[in-house]
Amino acid sequence: xxxxxxxxxxxxxxxxxxxxxxxxxxxxxxxxxxxxxxxxxxxxxxxxxxxxxxxxxxxxxxxxxxxxxxxxxxxxxxxxxxxxxxxxxxxxxxxxxxxxxxxxxxxxxxxxxxxxxxxxxxxxxxxxxxxxx
Numbered sequence: 099x100x101x102x103x104x105x106x107x108x109x110x111x112x113x114x115x116x117x118x119x120x121x122x123x124x125x126x127x128x129x130x131x132x133x134x135x136x137x138x139x140x141x142x143x144x145x146x147x148x149x150x151x152x153x154x155x156x157x158x159x160x161x162x163x164x165x166x167x168x169x170x171x172x173x174x175x176x177x178x179x180x181x182x183x184x185x186x187x188x189x190x191x192x193x194x195x196x197x198x199x200x201x202x203x204x205x206x207x208x209x210x211x212x213x214x215x216x217x218x219x220x221x222x223x224x225x226x227x228x229x230x231x
Contacts, residue, residue, distance in 0.1 A: 099125055102149045118152040120162040125149065168197035171206045179213060184220075187213035 099122055103114035113122055125142060132138050176188035190209055197206050 099129075099149075101143075101146045105146060106150045114150075116151055116153060117149045118154060118159060118162060120159050120166060121149060121152055124166055164198050164203070167203060167206065171197060171210065175210065175213075179217075182217065184213065184217060187216055 099112040099114060099117065100110060102117055102122075103109065103111045106114055106116040108114045108116060112126060113119070125145065129138060129142055132141065172192055172194055176192040179185075179188035179191065187209075191206070191213065194206055194209060195202060197203055
């Protein structure tokens with residue numbers, strides 16, 4: 099995001115005024131999770147010019163936020179749950195209706211919380227069984 103600010107002629111910042119705050123937050127989160135500078139160059143560098151002048155009104159920010167939430171809940175979280183052996187929880191999340199409103203976000207939150215409780219219970223049982231073995 100510092101490169102976006104520089105390209106736009108703004109002062110040094112990871113939250114340039116020329117970029118939608120939702121998009122900036124997504125880029126910062128992705129940047130923080132990528133394991134190497136090489137991957138940052140591959141995945142984020144091409145986005146830099148596209149992020150200039152993306153500020154929109156409240157409605158556009160809300161649409162972008164719901165789209166990001168939807169992608170995380172219905173696409174990314176199910177992949178992670180399936181990797182953890184939680185196929186049923188993964189199917190429940192992937193099968194949720196598209197998240198486009200506060201009601202959809204609340205439903206997704208409830209399903210995510212349920213999945214998190216299930217994972218904690220499984221970890222607890224696994225640890226208990228291993229301790230008794």
